[in-house]
Amino acid sequence: MSDATTTDLYEVTMALSYLREGLTRPATFSLFVREVPADRGFLVAAGLEPVLDYLSGFCVDADDVEVFAAALGRPWEDAEPLLGLAFTGDVRAVPEGRVVLAGEPLLEVTAPLPQAQLVESYVLNQINHQTTIASKCARCVMAADGHPVVDFSLRRTHGTEAGYQAARLGAMVGFAGTSNVSAAYAEGLPAVGTMAHSYIEAFGTEEQAFRAFARAHPGPVTFLVDTYDTQRGVATAGRVLKDLGLGPGCAIRLDSGDLGALAVRSRRILDGAGLNEVRIVASGGLDEFAVDRLVRSGAPIDTYAVGTKVGVSADAPYLDSAYKLVEYDGRPVMKLSSAKVTAPGRKQVFRRPGYADIIGLLDEPPPPGGERLLETVMRHGRRTQSGNRRSRLDDARSRFADDLAALPDDARRITSPVAPKAVLSQPLTELADRVRHHIETEILAGTR
Incomplete structure (x- = not known):
């Protein structure tokens, strides 16, 4: 069974x-995406x-036919026409990393109708999913206002593949690293991480835990300081760092509580110990809204x-996206149903x-x-x-940086942003009017 079976049943019934x-x-x-989320x-x-x-390797094999037949509850022979169906079409798309707006085609597939239909669900x-997560990550980078942002999402994403994607997409829009070892290795990203509270609890005292960690990992270390009492944890971490001569490049991590206030107190403790170069890392339920508040507060x-x-885009976990037929055999087509009208014809965004x-x-x-x-990113498959x-x-990272720099200020706001609106060209508007008129006078007239 191949990825060709990763599809909805109605794609199979239509293709047959x-x-x-x-x-x-x-x-x-x-x-395209109908509306940008709030x-x-x-x-x-x-x-x-x-x-x-996926499209490069798409081909229905004998095992896939067996799966399709079983799903249909019909004999193998009924699904056999799909055997050997491979993707031989063209794809035009907006390259990854580019900023896009509602209504704009992100991708157009042109292929023999059964092929283009059967791949819909996977595409x-x-x-x-990935546009949703990339857009959320991008806002975190903007909110951080030049401070590094790193990905800690793997344990909470909806599956390990989604965790991998979150790490890659964060890097695409400017994240400085990820805790996901597999993604870091495969994508050439910095792997980042500290320790869990369980590590601290496994030792008799915080100081024992910090010293043991430093022995196991020579060089810059980051100590998690809020397992018991944050201020005491910071003081203990500072004492261990000074004793071991590990100040430069090292950090403490705050993971709970009032992060802004705790960061102020922690900075004061570290500076008082002569550890001005020790950094403060904050984690624990952060997204762009929380990061924006902390940055604006001067924490x-x-x-x-x-x-x-961020890994699940909690406030806007999906996009109202659609994959709609706009042309068949040179004939432009469109959908007229209420609130879901589509524009006909193959398109370009300017x-x-x-x-x-x-x-x-x-x-x-x-x-x-x-x-x-x-x-054009794919031709003849x-x-x-x-x-x-x-x-x-x-x-992709370079494209995003360029597009982000050119965004209007209103669109860059973290709270109450205003998304720019794309408009239809005159030729596209005229084509839509002609197709609508044809549907209303030729197709619908015959059903009255």
């Missing part, structure tokens, strides 16, 4: 029907890399470790200064000062871009 009816001409599906001024495109890996899953926190609320974006048709020339966002995963992550 298309094959039976000979509907195998090229179809274009457009993936408290979001923008989104960060993400998830494209695993999508391209939506990856783009939806002397050097590094922010974010976990649960970015202008100030994020005055225009959603237009693929063959439109860009407006003055406009930049095309969607690029093969990637068009070279480079290893680490270089592609570096490229």
